[in-house]
Amino acid sequence: MEATTSLLDAAAVGDLVLLDPLTEESLLHTLQERFRRSDIYTYIGNVVISVNPYQSLPIYTPEKVQEYRNCNFFAVNPHIYAIADDAYRSLRDRDRDQCILITGESGAGKTEASKLVMSYVAAVCSKGEEVDKVKEQLLQSNPVLEGKCPRLAPCAQQLKLRQDCRHYGYLNRESSGLPGVDDAANFRAMQVPPARAWEARKLDQASGMEACSIAEPQELQEICELIGLDPGTLEQALCSRTVKARDETVLTTLSVPQGYYGRDALAKNIYSRLFDWLVNRINTSIQVKPGQQRKVMGVLDIYGFEIFQDNGFEQFIINYCNEKLQQIFILMTLKEEQEEYVREGIQWTPVEFFDNSIICNLIENSKGGILAMLDEECLRPGVVNEDTFLTKLNQLFAAHKHYESKETQNARRVMDASLLPQCFRIHHYAGKVTYNVTGFIEKNNDLLFRDLSQAMWAARHELLRSLFPEGDPQKVSLKLPPTAGFQFKASVATLMKNLYSKNPNYIRCIKPNETKTAMLFTPELVLGQIRYLGLMENVRVRRAGYAFRQLYGPFLERYKMLSPRTWPRWAGSDSPAMGPRALPAASVLLSTSLCPGLSVCLPTLAPAHPVGLEQLSSPLGPNGDRGEGHPCPMGAGSRRGVRSRVATADGHLRQVRRAYRRYFRSEARARLANFIYRRLVQKFLVGLGRNLPPLLVTDRTWPPAPYKFLADANQELRSIFYRWK
Structure with missing residues (x-):
């Protein structure tokens, strides 16, 4: 029976901050039991954990949208709609740009989560049709934009992954099919440039000689007809290269390699630049008119962390981006929160966590990082190869605890047959990943012979010509183009700057099994994700910290009704010393303990105070007329004074009633009607004052008007009450 009870208790914990005891086992057990009950969402404070069920669940209906609309985040069951609504209301009411960061492994359900967020915002937004249109445009662009940060006041999609040409689908048509996708319909969207780029694969074949030549002139002729270019011009650009030395120009024949x-x-380059053109067209179609954009909600759905049997340059770049996103999560939810307590002068026991800045620095350091070493090797004169690149890394990072290779292992007398000589390994936050350096230099180089650029510029096809502006002979530049790694690093830096400027909201997606089987939960796999996502550290910081903080001015304005010292207007100082002293009852109502900082007031979780709302609604506050945090005993003299004041007030009331009776005897009919009207209004207002709804933020009830002629006034009073509340 005890085991059954513990299972029910675990499944009932919707916020892991309330989990007791807090261990890896209890956290994993809670996620597993909730998943078993189809509760795929769980909170860590205002962070949503989403476990992919790999099947459709009936929890995204229009009724669910209305259930979560304008509701307090913690007053409803955990759901992705709750964080979407919270972000949208912060955007609408506080006029602060928002971003929702969706992170997790590949297959954890990130793209589906982004669709649900955008669908919810489109449903509740006042301009729902416009938002829904943008949402559909973004979703339709998903096959093109696999790494993207869509904004529901959309902007440029800048982040993309440049892959080596041999991995592009147009060079491997037999593997380009996708089940469930109408290739015929989708192909029509790609008919803008009449170019069959895959045919370029057949242009240069080895002729048995050192110099290269065109093996299939007929196919060269067909391609030139498509792009509007003279075959001789393209053949010369493909088989030779112009070299300029001082005032002399030399035409050299290219070797077969x-x-x-x-x-x-x-x-x-044709494929990549066409991709850029397509992204720009998508941006143009969804961008707002100049001068209209005011608020932005970004939804970031990007490549998940990848660990394959054979990891190359693409996986290295993807995992670097995920390290940066993890760094943002650490900085904003763990590091900055604890640093704020120190700044506010609050006693605090630090919570230890892994800071992955050391890994990010290993990769992106401008002087001694892996990307910098790769660029240096790519751009140096002479013969370049991956062996010299790996040798440099081994020398530079021989003592780095997050880097290892065969050479560093031998130096440390470590035997590991899984690490090959042409590989290096990085200890990422998500685990160890072994990268094969083969192809790193070729994939990082984004060099195109100037002759080829000029040949594309000479084409009569307007779109193709516009993709190669550097081919214009009048705009010749001797500056080398940036490498692929440099461009991606710049894109990531721009993305990070964009995210730092917005209020973050987090959805942490978890993959429950490797086979994508519906409702199958693999504890070992999930536990690994719990560890590298830092969920335990996140829960510890939330439990030990202050879940809500507010400046003293807004705090006193919000809770001024709790003390006669601040009601109806607070005219005192907004200094830290005055906040809790002026409102000792605030912690009673909030069921929290208030900790005054230097600039903000921070409530933390605490047992509820026994004083009820009935006492708080007293005109003198919960503790008498002193407004202090202790009972106010009343002596015999004080009681006699109160009785005297009550008797005096009763006498005045009788005099008023007699005056009213004399007044209404003249012109009785009109005055009687007016009297009845006023009495009804008075009765309505007195009754309303006695039956005001609770002062809970989540409570939206309001008494109905007793008479039709009071309906408008009742509605106006309701608006004033909730605006004030």
Whole structure:
């Protein structure tokens, strides 16, 4: 029986901050039991944990949307709609830009979560049709924009992954199918440029000689007809290269490997620049008119962390981006929160957590990071290869605790057959990942021979011509283009700056099993994600910390009705010393303990105080007329004074009644009607005053008007009450 009770209790805990005892086992057990009951959402404070069920659940209906609309975040069951509503109301009411960061492994349900967030905002927004239109445009662009940060006041989609040309689908048509996708319908969207870029694969074939040549002139002719270019111009650009030295220009024939490189680089650039053009067209179609944009809600759904059997440059870049997102989560939810307590002069026992800044610095340091070393190797003169690049890394990071290779392992006398000589390993926050350096330099280089750029500029196809502006002979630049790694690092830096400028909301997606089986929960897999996502540390900080903070001015204005010293207007100082002293009953109503900081007032979780709302609604506050935090005993003299004041007030009331009777005897009919009207109004107001709804933020009840002629007044009073409340 005890085991059954513990299971029910675990499943009932919707916020892990309330979990007791707090251990890895209890946290995992709670997620598993809630998942078993199809409760896939759980809170850690205002962070939502989402466990992918790999099936549709009946929890996204229009009725659910209305249930979570304008509700307090913690007053409803955990749901992705709750965080979407909280972010939207903060955007609407506080006029502060929002971002919702959706993170997790590949297959954890991040894209589906972003769809649900955008669908909810479209449903509750006053301009729902416009938002829904933008949402549909963003969702339709998902196949193109796999790494994206859509904004429901949309902006440029800048973050993308440049892959090596051999991985592009147009070079491997036999593997380009996708079940459930209408290829014929989707293909029509790609008919803007009449270019079959995959045919470029067949242009250069080895002729048995060192110099390269075109093996299939007929296919060269077909491509030139499509792009509007003279075949001789394209053949010369593919098979030779112009070298300028001082005042002399030399035309050199390319070798077969150089011809392959030039061909692939051209195909990759056409594809990549067409992708950029397509992204810009999407941005243009969804952007707001100039001068209209005021508030922004960003929804970030990006590549999940990837650990494959063979990890290359693409996985390295993706995992670097995920490290940066984890860094944001650490800074905003763990590090900055604890630093704020120190700044506010609040006694605090620090909660230890892993800061992944050391890993980010290992990768992105501008002078001694892996990306900097890769760029240095790519741009240095002479023959470059991955071996010299790996040797530099081994020398530079020999003592780094988050980097290892075969050479560093040998130096440390570590035997590990899984780490090959051409590989290095990084200890990411999500685990150890082994990267094969083969192809790193080729994929990082984004160089295109100037002859090929000029050939594309000479094409009569307007779109293709516009994709190669550097081919204009009048705008020749000797500056080398930035590498792929440098461009991606710049995109990540721009994204991080964008996210730091907004109020963050977090959805942490968890993959419950590797096979994507519906409602299957693998504890070992989930436990690993709990650890590297830092969920335990997040819960500890939330439990030990202050879940809500507010400046003293708004705090006193919000709770001024709790003390005669602040009601109806607070005219005193907003200094830290006056906040809790002026409102000792605030902690009673909030069921919290108030901790005054230097600039904010911070309530934390505490047992509820026995004083009820009935006492708080007293005109003298819960503790008599002193407004202090202790009972106010009344002696015999005080009681006699109160009786005297009551008797005097009763005598005045009788005199008023006699005066009213004399007054209403003249012109009885009109005056009687007016009297009845006023009495009804008085009765209504007195009754309303006695039956005001509780002062709970989540309570939206209001007594109905007793008479039709009071309906408008009743509605206006309701608006005033909730505006004041």
